[in-house]
Amino acid sequence: MTDSQVNNVDRKAKLLKKRYAAESRFKWYGRISVGFGIACVLFLFTDIISKGVGAFTQTYINFEIEFDESVLGVDATSSPAEIKSASFGSFFKKQLRAAYPGAKSRKEKSQLYAIFSSDMPLILRNMVLADPTILGTRKSISMIADDDTDVYYKHGYGNDSNIGRLSDFQKIIVNEMISNGALEKRFNTLFFSNADSREPELAGIKGALVGSLLTLMVTLLLSFPIAVATAIYLEEFAPKNKFTDFIEVNINNLAAVPSVIFGLLGLAVFINFFGMPRSVPLIGGFVLTLMTLPTIIISSRAAIKSVPPSIRQAAMGMGASKVQTVIHHVLPLALPGMLTGTIIGMAQALGETAPLLMIGMVAFIVDVPGAVTDSATVLPVQIFLWSDSPERAFVEKTSAAIMVLLAFLILMNSLAVWLRKRLERRW
Amino acid sequence: MSSETLEDRYQTVGSPLLEDPKMRIRSVDVSYANNQAIFDVNLDIGKNQVISMIGPSGCGKSTFLRCLNRMNDTIDICKVTGQILLDDEDIYSKNLDVVELRARVGMVFQKPNPFPKSIYENVAYGARIHGLTDNKVQLDELVEGSLIKCGLWKEVQDRLEEPATGLSGGQQQRLCIARAIAVNPEVILMDEPCSALDPIATATVEELISELSENFTIAIVTHSMQQAARVSQRTAYFHLGKLIEVNDTSQVFTNPEHALTEEYITGRIG
Amino acid sequence: MNMPTSNLLLVIVLATAVAYLLGRLRSQQIAKPLGGVRHLATLPNYYASLVGLWAFIPAMLLVLCWTVFDGVIISSLVKSVLPAEAKSLPSNELSLVLSQITNTASGITDLSTLGEEYQPAVNRLLFLNNISHKSMPILAIVVLILGFLIGYRAIDAKHNARYAVERIFNIGLLICSSIAIFTTLGIILSVIFESLRFFEKVPFFDFVFGTHWSPQIAIRADQEGASGSFGVIPLIAGTMLISLIALSIAVPAGLMSAIYLSEYASTRVRNIVKPMLEILAGVPTVVYGFFAALTVAPAIRTYGDQLRDWGASNDIQWLANLAVSSESALAAGMVMGIMIIPFVSSLSDDVINAVPQSLRDGSLGLGSTKSETIKRVIFPAALPGIVGGVLLAASRAIGETMIVVMAAGLAANLTINPLEAVTTVTVQIVTLLVGDQEFDSAKTLAAFALGLFLFVITLALNVIALKVVKKYREQYD
Structure with missing residues (x-):
């Protein structure tokens, strides 16, 4: 073996070693990133729980x-x-x-x-x-x-x-x-049976919880039918033309508009133009409906798309009209997927704060609202309000309210996952 | 009309036309966007007869079949010209309700496609949407009668409320036929009804087709020549979107008139 | 008859159900002598639905129009009896007078605040409101009954009601689909109109190129410097600073986790870790805001102070001058970055999985290691998609509101020091609009001008990002 050959082998071995070092470094970057993400989740949750459990x-x-x-x-x-x-x-x-x-x-x-x-x-x-x-x-x-x-x-x-x-x-x-x-x-028990109060020991989340419930109810009642109707129209009935394309572009863009802009819309149109009252769950529900519509429409369309065409053909071949085909066959089969999307949309609406601040659901309200036209606040806004208060006791209350909010969100998302696993049909 | 299409005119050999047919098809062209799929087809479908349509893959026989109950309407880019008469009524006329047409001209598809509902609901569906029965008793009778006609009653009478998707492939296809005849159509179109079935199930379905031909007019697309020979009285041979030859089945398979038909029968094209 | 609208709606719905049932009975009656339902042109349900719709739609339209236009018509009628001096007032003062009249009519204020000469106007308003409230339910029910009669008499064995019902169904679907368009239109019109009114008060160039932002001065109209200053540059700088901090955390962490999970991790690890990271996406922003304001910001401040003390004792000049604000841009940016990690990671995941396996095989077959394949083949191939994802993440960061409202503060400093307090566009929108304001003060209108700015920027980012991603997808389809 000549010297140069030895050198060559040597160099190759060194290079290989370097390449493997780079490989393992790269892998470690990945591990660190994943670890960072998980650490953030754990830290966030332990921080909130340790702060809030006292409440x-x-x-x-x-x-x-x-x-x-x-x-x-x-x-x-x-x-x-x-x-x-x-x-x-x-x-x-x-x-x-x-x-x-x-x-x-x-x-x-x-x-x-x-x-x-x-x-x-x-x-x-x-x-x-x-x-x-x-x-x-x-x-x-x-x-x-x-x-x-x-x-x-x-x-x-x-x-x-x-x-x-x-x-x-x-x-x-x-x-x-x-x-x-x-x-x-x-x-x-006061925490769950009282509405807001200036005194931390008396402040509870019942008012905010009921407000959230009312707002969410309005949102659900409006957004589910409208989104399903839109999805059916776009998937089953819409002719392929400019107008349909325009609707689709609008929906996709609305999905990415910052939520605070929807607050501006609600303030300018519902409150200022139509003169509707401030601070009420009805208007909150309107704004959140507009905000969650794109989410529900997009997932409903995916659900309709997953219904195989053979079902439609079978119904049409029997002499069912297009509307009958959709209502009798496509809709029931797509429903689980649509419900999953709706629950996820509702979870998003439940956690939303910014647009509700703009339409005045930020007021200090000591009464539990009884109707969608009563002044009310919602859980995330209550969290925002309390987090601004100087008393140490309110930090505890805020964290506890966050825990309640997160519990609801986890519940809703688990429900969505369960529904998807349980009811979604594999073709 | 350009000179090219004039040159392309051709004559179907054999006897495509009949005395007093159930359906008359005259100069039918079908195109998908810019691709023409069916060229100038003239054909009569006889009453209470089985006519089979054979030909190599992509020859347009399925497309043609789907024109007969306007299932092609569901495809946006598909355009049908010419005239198709059902008992002297133009099925492409503006005044005709396509829903009623499909109640008169039923269809069975290549792959069994039962609704994901119970067996009972599958058969009852047509009667429900067309308002054929006034009460539950009548509906039960109709469901039972249709299932008996398809030879399925004995197999499923104890599990009418079970989902239809639990049946075997052959049973599913017979269920789809039962579902089609429950509406009491005049014509039944079958698009390769046995292609997804095993030989034993195929034999049962073929037997059923022969029995049904006593009361119904049947048009069947098949790629099995043996099947065409077994079930049909007349056979139409399609080649590249053109109707080449129509004759009695026995004649097509023993003594084809057109060279292309002969090549297909003897297995040189296909 | 005086009835709240919610009760009226209930009555209409119930009446519709009754109309449906009557229509159904009627069509079955017609069918009987003919020999059964099959001799009708269509099913009884369709006749019944048509009767129901005849009853429902006109009545609902009436109620809807009445509620929308009622106020406008009444106030224009009231205007005609105002005293002459009030009629000549400019429009914004006139609307003030009208709202005072409304308050007086509903007993909130006394007539004395307005003056005796307004008595006829107040009486007129009370009278008209009274008529309006009483007549609407009556009219609605009359219209409902008329509609029902028309629909009921139109039931005929030969007439196919299915066509009409399905057409109405179709129109209903189309109307629902158009809501997306109306929403966009509503957003654009509301921000543009209010912005134009803002630019009447504050010159456009002062807004766009101004480096000073302090809208808080305008408390009373007669105050010195009541106009405030509305220079948007500090807000943009603050927004950019926080977004940049967020992206510099979210992009590397999100991208590398996506790569690790899709290329290295075992299925088991992926199935556990991925949902865990997704949790971060489901946490409401107000929770992140709380976390940033009460945990991260104080921690950064504490560490900063310790560093400063250490710098002072070791005579390191620049460290000794370290000043950490309690509402630092760093805290808000970092937490926002954590929030966006799953967003970046799921977008990158899609993009990386879209790179065909053949490219990977080709590179691995030549003897390159996995990381070399990723760095030299997959990453360049996926780059346009990743860029699109980063743009979408940037639009998210710019539009994010609650974290910055709670953690970034209000001080409009023009700085690039992440340890100082800055403010952002979204913070100012919220601050300017929360609480009761006159709707046409420059302060409120400024929020809409900021909203316009925000809408345009995020829309542009999204459109570009979607174009880039789409182009990239087509490449491999």
């Missing part, structure tokens, strides 16, 4: 109340109107002062009251209204703790870190309560 429990303070008839000025025989006008606020404060005589100054007293939810007097009044016989008795009542107390008890108590906004005086009292075993954590 599913609420701190209650067990406190003994003496329903003193003389302080309230009412007794079991009083009429509801009299009970309503009784001063439960000062009654409640008096009870607190009696129980914690350590509060001396004005400031300390108001700090003492602030350990409890500001709605407590109202709740006590309702208790008496519901059952006036408790007047004159002593009763231990689970009171809703204020959000600051709640945060302190859940996260700060026992730690060195200074979490929450409780003052030192409040901490002393709360620590005393804790050592007496007066504080307990319970499942937070």
Whole structure:
């Protein structure tokens, strides 16, 4: 073997080694990218869950109340109107002062009251209204703790870190309560039974959830029939001409228009031009319908296309008209695919925020809407609103609301996947 | 008309025309966009007869068959000119409802294509859309009668509510025939009805065709010469979109008049 | 008769169902002496449907037109009894007066805010509204009954009702299909008209070439500098900056995952990993916004501050001057990038799978490694498709709203420093329109001008991208 031959073999071996190194590097880039994506998913979910899981429990303070008839000025025989006008606020404060005589100054007293939810007097009044016989008795009542107390008890108590906004005086009292075993954590039913509130401990998602439901209902009722009709027309009836092409181009482009533009459309056309009311699920449903139509149309067309032509021929050969062929045969066979597309479109609508901000569904609304023409907000907008609030308790609430939203989305998407697997026919 | 097409004029040999036929086809041309598929066909289809159409692949026999109940309407680019009369009524006339036409001229397709519904619903479908029965009893009778005529009743009477797609290929095709005759058509068109079936199923369907010819006029496209010989009274031979020869089946297969027919029969083209 | 519209609609639907049933009975009655349903030209259902449609369509059209035009007609009638001085007002003030009259009529405000001379107008409005509300249901029901009678009497054994029903069905389908066109038209008209009104107030060139954006000044008309400044350049720069950050994360990560999953990964891995990545596409943008604003941005700020302290203690001048804004472009851009990863990856996946197997085989047969095949053969072949995908992703990033609204802030800084706060076109659209504004202030109208800009840009990107992808597809069909 000559030197040059040895060199050549050597060079080849080196080159090969280099090439394999490049190969494995390239593979690692791929692995890292995939890993990055998965890490993002996991991090996003753990971040949200760890932030939000606390909101599913609420701190209650067990406190003994003496329903003193003389302080309230009412007794079991009083009429509801009299009970309503009784001063439960000062009654409640008096009870607190009696129980914690350590509060001396004005400031300390108001700090003492602030350990409890500001709605407590109202709740006590309702208790008496519901059952006036408790007047004159002593009763231990689970009171809703204020959000600051709640945060302190859940996260700060026992730690060195200074979490929450409780003052030192409040901490002393709360620590005393804790050592007496007066504080307990319970499942937070308020979160699911209340609408929005300025007080984090009282704020719930029921209003937003019902608003989302109403909006989604309007969207579904409008977009499903319209999208199915459009898909049938384009696949089965439309002549091949410029107008049909124009419709198709429009649908494809609308699918890519940013959602905020649909908000502008809703504001300019529905609210400004037609003078329809702001903030109502009806208009939200209109806007989301226009937005989700392209998605549903495109998947419905695919479903219709997958019905084999032999079925159509069989029906036509029997003397079924075109309309009969479509309604009796094509539509039932394409329905699972259409429903899958519709559910995915609805999931998209459920998570949409921006266009609803523009048509005013961003207002602070404390009532649960009862109809599509009541002022309402929706779950994603509620998340947006809460995420803007400074209280730490609202961060928890926001994350919990996100968890509820994601749960609905996962449910809907699983339903779509299940439907596709279960009902879609393979030809 | 250009000189070229004049030169292309040809004469079908044999006896394409009949006394008192069920359908008359006169000077029919069919084209897909710019490609002409059928050239100047003249043919009569006799009452209660089976006529088979044979010819090499792509000769236009299926296209021709589909003209007879206007199934070609479903293809946008397909254009049919000439005259096709069913009992002296022009089936391409503007006043004629294509839906009624197809109720009178039924069709059975190459591949069995039952609807993905129950066996009962498949047969009842035609009666439902054409309003042939007034109540459930009549409909049950109609379904049973059609299935009996197709020799399928014994096999399926216990599972009428089961999906038709669960039947075997031969049963499916007989179901499609039952579905077609439930509408009580005057003419049944069959487009290679046995090509997707095994020999035993083929034999059953062929037997059925012979039986049905007592009451129905049948036009069948087939690429099996033996089948044509077995089931039909007359045979038409198509070649490259032209109708070359029409004669009694026995004559076509024993003593063809046209050289092209003879070449096809003896297996030199095909 | 006074009836809310929803009840009226219910009545119409119920009446239609009754009409259908009556039509069905009638056609069966006609069929009986003839010897059964088969002697009718078509099925009883079609006769019944036609009767139902005769009842339904005219009544619905009446209700629809009435609701749409009712307000316009009444207000024009009210205008005719306004005092002379009010009639000569310019149109925007006139509409203000009209809305005050409406408020007075419905008892929200007192007549005293308007003046006694408006009493006839208020009375007129009340009177007309009253007539309108009472007469609509009556008229609708009369029309419904008339339609029913026409349809009912037209039932005839020889007349084929199927043609009419199917034609109406067809027209219905066509109308539904046209909604897509009307939506596009609605978008274009609304943004263009409002934009034109905006450009009456703010010169076009000031908008397009202005480098200063501060619409917030215009609070009261009599205030100093009430016009605000509407230079769109900082917004465009901010949008581009955030989109670029997003794309620089999403494109490599998305593309490489697509390549890895389609060329290297086993079927089992692919079946697990792909749906996991798809989850990212299903998460609502408001969730990403929350994640960006409350997790990523504070983290970036903390790390930035640590770096600065470290730089200061080690005497590295440029690090010591590091200033991280709490609403940095980086946070919004990064999270947006994560959001777009599955979008890029699924588009790239389609494109890579469209490259014919023969090309791969040819390259592998020559003895190249997989990565060489990908880099030298598949990637160049798929490049046009990938470019199309990147353009679509860019249009997504530019149009994305919630992440930037929640994480990018409002400060219209003209900068390319990703650690500073910037604002984007979509943020400004939302900020300008959320809350109650006069509809024709420059501030509100500016949102529509921005909307026009956004619509044009995203549309152009999409059209180009779809063209590129389509061309690419044809190459391998």
